[in-house]
Amino acid sequence: xxxxxxxLLLLASLALPTGAFAQSFDLVIANGRVMDPETGFDAVANxxxxxxxITEITDQEIAGARVIDASGHVVAPGFxxxxxxxxxxxxxxxxxxxxxxxxxxxxxxxxPVKNFYEYWDGKSFVNxxxxxxxxxxxxxxxxxxxxDGRVLYSPALGAAMQDGAKFKTKTFDPLDEGAIIxxxxxxxxxxxxxxxxxxxxxxxxxSPELMGVTSLAAKYDVPITTHxxxxxxxxxxxxxxxxxxxxxxxxxxxxxxxHHIPSNCLGLTKQCLDLIDSARANGxxxxxxxxxxxxxxxxxxxxxxAPGFEARMGIQASDYKLAATGExxxxxxxxxxxxxxxxxxxxxxxxKQEYIDEAFARPGVIVGSDGMPWIITDDDGNKLGxxxxxxxxxxxxxxxxxxxxxxxxxxxMVREEGTVSLMDAISKMSYExxxxxxxHVPQMKIRGRVQEGSAADITIxxxxxxxxxxxxxxxxNSLPSTGIPYVVVNGQVVVDDSVVQNIPAGVAIRNALxx
Numbered sequence: 001x002x003x004x005x006x007x008l009l010l011l012a013s014l015a016l017p018t019g020a021f022a023q024s025f026d027l028v029i030a031n032g033r034v035m036d037p038e039t040g041f042d043a044v045a046n047x048x049x050x051x052x053x054i055t056e057i058t059d060q061e062i063a064g065a066r067v068i069d070a071s072g073h074v075v076a077p078g079f080x081x082x083x084x085x086x087x088x089x090x091x092x093x094x095x096x097x098x099x100x101x102x103x104x105x106x107x108x109x110x111x112p113v114k115n116f117y118e119y120w121d122g123k124s125f126v127n128x129x130x131x132x133x134x135x136x137x138x139x140x141x142x143x144x145x146x147x148d149g150r151v152l153y154s155p156a157l158g159a160a161m162q163d164g165a166k167f168k169t170k171t172f173d174p175l176d177e178g179a180i181i182x183x184x185x186x187x188x189x190x191x192x193x194x195x196x197x198x199x200x201x202x203x204x205x206x207s208p209e210l211m212g213v214t215s216l217a218a219k220y221d222v223p224i225t226t227h228x229x230x231x232x233x234x235x236x237x238x239x240x241x242x243x244x245x246x247x248x249x250x251x252x253x254x255x256x257x258x259h260h261i262p263s264n265c266l267g268l269t270k271q272c273l274d275l276i277d278s279a280r281a282n283g284x285x286x287x288x289x290x291x292x293x294x295x296x297x298x299x300x301x302x303x304x305x306a307p308g309f310e311a312r313m314g315i316q317a318s319d320y321k322l323a324a325t326g327e328x329x330x331x332x333x334x335x336x337x338x339x340x341x342x343x344x345x346x347x348x349x350x351x352k353q354e355y356i357d358e359a360f361a362r363p364g365v366i367v368g369s370d371g372m373p374w375i376i377t378d379d380d381g382n383k384l385g386x387x388x389x390x391x392x393x394x395x396x397x398x399x400x401x402x403x404x405x406x407x408x409x410x411x412x413m414v415r416e417e418g419t420v421s422l423m424d425a426i427s428k429m430s431y432e433x434x435x436x437x438x439x440h441v442p443q444m445k446i447r448g449r450v451q452e453g454s455a456a457d458i459t460i461x462x463x464x465x466x467x468x469x470x471x472x473x474x475x476x477n478s479l480p481s482t483g484i485p486y487v488v489v490n491g492q493v494v495v496d497d498s499v500v501q502n503i504p505a506g507v508a509i510r511n512a513l514x515x
Contacts, residue, residue, distance in 0.1 A: 025064035026050050026491060032070025032460060036450045037077070037427035047075060049456045052491035057452055068486055068493070070460050074422070077430035077448045078457030078487065079407050082106040082225070082437075083259055083289060083368030086403045087116075090374050090388035090478075092126045093500045094404040097480035098468075099429075099459035100369075101489045102127040102447060104509060106225045107259045107370070109196035111136020111147050113187045113510075122504050125494050127447075127457070129509030131225060132192035134213060135202060137183040138167035141176060168303070172206020180209065185216050189514035193441055194222040197245070200264065203229045203303045207244060214252045222440050222511065223255035223285075224248075231264050231304035231350075232312035238264030242272050246279050246286065255285040257436060260370055262355035263296050266313060269355040273362050280364060287436050289368040290359035292409050295349040295472065297323065297372045297400040300334070301342030319349045324377045324398050326474050345375065347400065347472060360413070360420055360428075366436070367410055367429045371403025374478060390502050394480050401477040405468025408481030412467045422463065443509050460486040 025048035034045045034057060041057075048056035048064065056062065078101025085105055086095070095103045109131030110116035120128045136147045143165050170176075184195060195217050199205055217224050228241030241264060249256040258276065265272035276288050298305060310316060320329040323345035329337075337344050359365050374388040374397035388397040407429055414425045434448025446455045466483030470476060487495035492505035 023048070023056070023062070025055070025062060026066070027456070027488070027493070028062055028064035028067045029070050029075055029458065029460065029486075029488075030062075030067050032073050032075035034075045034450055035423060035426055037423055037431035038449050039451065040423070041450070042423065047450065047458070049488070049491050052456055053446075054450065054452055054454050054456050057450070066493075068460070070486070072464075073460050073462050073485075074426075075450060076426050076459045076461065077434075077450050077454075078102060078459050078489065079429040080104075080433040080448055081367070081369050081371070081406075081429075082257060082433055083291070083370045084403075086371040086373055086399070087128075088374060088388055089390035089502070090392045090397060091371060091403060092124065093390060094394075094478060094480055095371070096126060096487050096489075096495050096500055097484060097498070098405060098407045099461060099481070099484045099487060100126065100407060101457040101459065101487060101494075102129075102509065103369075103371070104129040104193070106131045106193065106257065107196055107227055107368075108135065108198050109133035109192070111140065111183075111187060112190065113192040114190045117191065117508055117510060120506070121508065124506035125501065125503055126489060126506045127509050128506055129193055131194045131196035132184050132187040134180075134184065134195055134197050134199075135167060137180050137187070138202070138205070139165065141179045141183055142166035142170055168202035169204060171204045172209050174208070177209050177212050181213055181216060184213055188216060188220050188222065188511070191508075191510035191513050192222075193437070193509065193511060195224045196226075197224060198227040199229050200227040200231060200241070200304065201302055207248070210245075211248050211251065214248050214254060217254040218252045220511075223257060223437065225257040225259060227259045228264055231266075233266040233268050233314065234312060237268060238266065239268045239272055239275070242275055246275065246284065249286060250279070250284055255436065255440070257287050257289060259289050259368060260291060260296075261288045261365070262290050262351050262359050266350060266355065269358050273358065273365065277362075277364065285436075287432070288359065288362070288365040290356060290365055291368060291370050291402050291406055292356050292360065292413060293400075293402050293406075294351045294353065294356070295347045295400075296351070297370065297402075298346050298348055299342070300337045300344045300346060305346075305348075313350050315348065315350055321347045321349075321472070323347055323400070324375060324474070326472065345372070357419065360410075364432075365428070366432045367406065369402045369406035370400070371406070372400045374399045374403070388478075395475050395478055397478045398474055399477055401468070401470035401472060404470035404478055405481050408461075408466050408484065409468040411461065411463065415463060415466075441509060441511060443507070456488055456491040458486075458488040459484060460488075
């Protein structure tokens, strides 16, 4: 070897960091209790992150451009929520404070989906995505209104509801089916994750239409999701609605997510979950979902709120409250709103804790918040619009507390009740949702896990203090969770010492665009 070569090797060795092969990371999460539901890994370790991915998990000390000391905290996969209607910066801000890195709207979806993805492109601090809205296709075809694709209650959908929309009043007509199928297929070609059937809100739709549309899910190898017909525990019941959709999914051989089982089945929750278990045992890919609240979000003119709700759900008018003010309804006020303001948002107290506990303890049932849009009101409770922005102060928007506190409440239930293990609870909020979609959307194969090679979507929480703070009270239902001081989305620290950073860290979760 020449003298020059020897000198070059000496200079190179001097330039290396201490420990010749030590690696420096963009971000290190140190000393945390790392929990990975897929592998069962549960140990204090250091996590190294580079270029948005977890590249090392080790018990050895590692260095990084930034180090977060997670001592005394759990380092978990970022939570994945497939039931998010709070698709706004304010809604996303509450979600990340609750540990959610991927809030998707799979229950209602969007129409057209292109508008949804274009809106969030390059500016979302969480991962974002949506299903194709079957209801949106019906509104477009039957009512001639095109929803804007970005928000759940678009002006077009609101106008259609006020006008006695055909999408929710016209019974099945084979002459409509071709145009509806064509409209949905166009949106699947735009990368929609799957097809959403929130038919609890338009129960007139015919089963043959659902069967025909679901053939598209089989054709494009995408899942379906459903809010089943009949919020009732007497015939026609939620149990009947689940039976219908299980049949449609089975006959088309497609995967299915069934939203908020206790909310639809009420006193038949155990029987509904048993039915889903039986379908799974017979080879169907189907998962159930629940949220941990005894009251649900709805609106006045939903089918299940029609006269006779007392017998169907076992509640009275006073069990409904105006979402904007918290004021309970009377029979007279309910009748007035049906005529004058059918789109008025309500909270309804329908569920018992035993229904929630049954779903939480059941394998194969995941968590979904069903977080609703956040409403800005005046001092009299009059709706000013869905205008909450990133800078809207916490507590100044009205909606359902589950859009702010679902996941922290689950973690608090683990701590206080102990009936479900912490690992199982984390799995229901991260790995199991990812597992449901990963065969259809490859991006989910690298989410819901804390493993080398996974996307660095990470939630860091204190298991001894994490808690929800949102309540049904006006001024308190949009209070953020606490005890989750850091949340990482694709390697970027989006919640930093409990402060949300409005940075474009999120990526689109979608299927490939068709030519």
